[in-house]
Amino acid sequence: MNTQIITQLPIPPHFNPDKVGEVWRVSYQERAAEAEIWAKQHDIKPASLDKTRICLLLIDVQNTFCIPGFELFVGGKSGNAAVDDNVRLSEFIYRNLGIITKIVPTLDTHTATQIFHPIFWVNTAGEHPTPATTITPADIKQGIWKVNPAVANSVTNGNYELLEKHAYHYLKKLSQDGKYPLTVWPYHSMLGGIGHALVSSVEEAIFFHGIARQSQTQFEIKGENPLTENYSILRPEVLEDFEQRPLAQKNTQLIKQLLEYDAVIIGGQAKSHCVAWTIDDLLTEIKQVDATLAKKIYLLEDCTSPVVVSNVVDYTEQADAAFIRFAKAGMHIVKSSENIASFF
Structure with a gap:
């Protein structure tokens, strides 16, 4: 690691924490020019020169989960959790601009x-x-x-019996595998919609990083299969249909890529669902290769919050239990304010 980046960087003046809970257009050209000047001022080297390669994996930091009033806003216990998480997350990216090699946001x-x-x-x-x-x-x-008979036309070319069989198999498989039961969610993260987009402040920080470090952001898509949930970026909830034919596939390329980094830092939403499931799947893959690789994983506990819907559901306990289990496996639970560079 380059010695000049051991200390954390200042936060650029364009960042406004009061705007993190709002949706707005990022001024790309302006930010790009500022990022190049910022890199020169702070002697930030291109990511290609990193001796210690660090990946920041950001799970579903999208408007649909992170902006008040959107479909599945993660309010957590405080009622404003995802916004507060993303203030810290944006600041984390700026402070550690010089050591984060690549940012991988999931959508x-x-x-x-x-x-x-x-x-x-x-x-x-x-x-x-x-x-x-x-x-x-x-x-x-x-x-x-x-199953609604009318949707068979769109999903299984009109074969309703096939769709019924799959749906029943799917629900049984969730139960057998110890997954959460099927939850009917409000329409959310709709492709082409505003809710699908990254939170503006975080998107701006990611873009700024990409220019300053000359490192292409790697966007990972998940959840588009109509016949399975896909909380984790690494694999869908169910891989096979009722006849044991492939229904969906693991993201083997990303799994391989993550295991090759010197460190992977993870944050995003929600702690109880997409974040926990992604980490759990990553841990499963790690154990199949080398259990000690878990030590390369750092979890930003103050940049993620559980699903809490007042008087309906509260997944805080499940989320906390998952993080305790991850820590016991060797992963590091850290705060965004810590000097991450000193860990490597």
């Missing part, structure tokens, strides 16, 4: 007709489930919910 990406959206299911009255409804194999057997 939860959906269309309307997917297995976890209301339109996919109906009751005997033809009504769709409300968001936060969970659907189990028992619900199918009892006739409480069934």
